[in-house]
Amino acid sequence: MPSKARLIQSFSTPERWDHIRETVCSTATLIFGWLHLIPAALHAGHITCQTVVRPFCVSSCMNKYVRPIDQNKYKHKDGKFKLPTWRINNVDPDTTDLVQVNPQQRTQELTQRVNTALENREDVGRLFAIVQVTGLQRKVTTEDILVISGIFHPNIGDRIRLEKVLMVGGKDFTLVGRPLLSRDLVKVEATVIEKTLSHVKVKFNYIRRKRYRKFKLLQSPNTMLVINSIELNPLPGS
Amino acid sequence: MVFLTSFLARRFPLPRAPDKQDNFWRKSMWLRISSKFYGRKRNCFGLAIVPGWRALRYSTRARKLKKENMKNLWEIRLNAACNEHSMEYHTFMTSLAQADIGLNRKVLTDLAIYEPRTFQSLVQFAKQRQLEVGLESSTIDSPHGIFHRGLPNKS
Numbered sequence: 051m052p053s054k055a056r057l058i059q060s061f062s063t064p065e066r067w068d069h070i071r072e073t074v075c076s077t078a079t080l081i082f083g084w085l086h087l088i089p090a091a092l093h094a095g096h097i098t099c100q101t102v103v104r105p106f107c108v109s110s111c112m113n114k115y116v117r118p119i120d121q122n123k124y125k126h127k128d129g130k131f132k133l134p135t136w137r138i139n140n141v142d143p144d145t146t147d148l149v150q151v152n153p154q155q156r157t158q159e160l161t162q163r164v165n166t167a168l169e170n171r172e173d174v175g176r177l178f179a180i181v182q183v184t185g186l187q188r189k190v191t192t193e194d195i196l197v198i199s200g201i202f203h204p205n206i207g208d209r210i211r212l213e214k215v216l217m218v219g220g221k222d223f224t225l226v227g228r229p230l231l232s233r234d235l236v237k238v239e240a241t242v243i244e245k246t247l248s249h250v251k252v253k254f255n256y257i258r259r260k261r262y263r264k265f266k267l268l269q270s271p272n273t274m275l276v277i278n279s280i281e282l283n284p285l286p287g288s
Numbered sequence: 289m290v291f292l293t294s295f296l297a298r299r300f301p302l303p304r305a306p307d308k309q310d311n312f313w314r315k316s317m318w319l320r321i322s323s324k325f326y327g328r329k330r331n332c333f334g335l336a337i338v339p340g341w342r343a344l345r346y347s348t349r350a351r352k353l354k355k356e357n358m359k360n361l362w363e364i365r366l367n368a369a370c371n372e373h374s375m376e377y378h379t380f381m382t383s384l385a386q387a388d389i390g391l392n393r394k395v396l397t398d399l400a401i402y403e404p405r406t407f408q409s410l411v412q413f414a415k416q417r418q419l420e421v422g423l424e425s426s427t428i429d430s431p432h433g434i435f436h437r438g439l440p441n442k443s
Contacts, residue, residue: 103394188395189395189399189402215392216391217395217406224405251351252348254345255348256341265344
């Protein structure tokens with residue numbers, strides 16, 4: 051098997067790339083994972099294109115990948131389009147720790163094991179969840195206090211449910227959402243306990259000899275949340 | 289501000305013309321900012337004010353720089369955490385994004401530190417994803433211990 055770098059190099063001439071781009075994605079733009087997709091598609095004999103433009107991204111870290119490739123960005127001085135090569139890795143990842151089992155069968159087994167663990171409460175341990183509140187992801191457990199800076203509408207004493215749960219984990223298992231876990235599966239509840247202002251931040255700037263000076267004191271509203279409970283229902287389809 | 293004595297009473301703003309107002313409060317503000325500086329910058333207003341401006345400018349910029357620095361730190365940590373499992377950072381992040389897993393760098397770093405088994409399973413997921421997408425796509429099945437749900441097995 052030739053190394054990944056060599057394969058990609060052999061397909062990285064501009065004409066070849068244009069041909070692939072037209073055949074693989076005639077209408078959609080080739081968005082992410084293209085370094086891995088091209089040799090795979092050619093090797094497997096069938097070309098798949100994972101180029102659906104997602105309607106929304108949960109996290110801004112995905113924006114990097116949901117972006118069409120800008121050819122001008124990768125142009126040389128002579129104007130020719132060239133594939134970027136700085137991310138190509140000569141070393142394939144060590145995959146010896148992967149054990150290959152039939153996925154459908156494995157899924158059922160794992161579901162069953164998680165469900166039995168949920169029945170015996172001692173086996174689960176203290177659950178943690180990764181929630182997204184006001185655009186920030188945080189890893190929380192019960193009795194944690196979150197500080198949310200910025201405008202947050204719930205008032206003191208309100209009991210709210212954090213809807214965007216990206217991950218829930220216990221002692222022996224972790225459930226990962228793609229991107230979110232369903233509402234029926236996980237329930238993370240929180241109470242607003244305090245609404246205050248942050249410390250005073252100074253916004254100051256000047257340009258010397260130009261009579262330009264700005265001085266402003268800023269305080270952002272802060273809201274404290276207590277995580278009351280993280281409840282996990284049994285998985286469907288066991 | 290609470291005044292326990294009448295010592296500062298003569299500094300209170302009186303109805304005066306703007307150019308006749310007392311400079312005391314303005315100067316004391318800047319001296320309060322420079323109160324921890326070294327040398328005569330601490331006490332002499334004429335020496336204190338320019339370093340005071342500079343300090344405030346730095347603090348204004350630092351609020352933005354802190355975010356960039358933290359992002360770099362998370363990338364470094366994630367890179368190290370991925371290398372521990374013989375995986376590349378960029379490959380890992382790309383695989384997660386391809387599979388619609390929207391965890392950001394901060395949370396992934398937290399997982400790598402405090403939930404190492406969860407992070408290891410994510411890395412294994414990424415490796416599996418690489419294999420499915422990669423050259424040996426036609427022969428590989430799901431790995432042991434990874435919870436697949438609705439994931440296309442073979443791309």
